[in-house]
Amino acid sequence: DIQMTQSPSSLSASVGDRVTITCRASQDIANSLAWYQQKLGTVPKLLIYGASTLQSGVPSRFSGSGSGTDFTLTISSLQPEDVATYYCQKYNGTPRTFGPGTKVDIK
């Protein structure tokens, strides 16, 4: 099975900072990569699919890049409402593995 890893596992940044989260697949998954945001006590929300396509309604400060095995999620200017755990997920083939998550909070 393809394994998904994320780094860092947690980060603390100031409002307005640029934040980058990395996701790595153990094998080539082309661009079959999604990013989700889960705020405490809420349901996961799709942010990005196809590695770089912004889901409708998601603020433009979120962006995704990468293909193959290395992917990044970037928040260009961190806002207080972005405090959450972020998960990547590969969705080509089975299992559709999630990464372990990156917890983001405000410094």
Add this chain to the structure above:
Amino acid sequence: EVQLLESGGGLVQPGWSLRVSCAASGFTFSSYTMNWVRQAPGKGLEWASAISSHGAYTNYADSVKGRFTISRDNSKNTVFLQMNSLRAEDTAVYYCAKDLGSGPPDALDIWGQGTMVTVS
């Protein structure tokens, strides 16, 4: 409004069975692959199972294969997860989630609110 509503969770003893359901509304249910994703208390997301739009194809995570069965009733816009031989490690919130597109496997764009299953 596109909506998924899970039900059927509860407290069961190890070895018991439970069936959770997810009722869909607001979209053409029979066109989309449906998934179950679970989240143990304080832990990350774990994809558990998927079923193709007309039920011909099913897939499972190794952790549930042979114990869980996913099915759907397109006439009732409902997807099910039959869970047998439950273990303590199956304790989690179970979410159903819809594939974004109606073709190849895709990201999950609509999630239900989840139903809690406790095995103890």
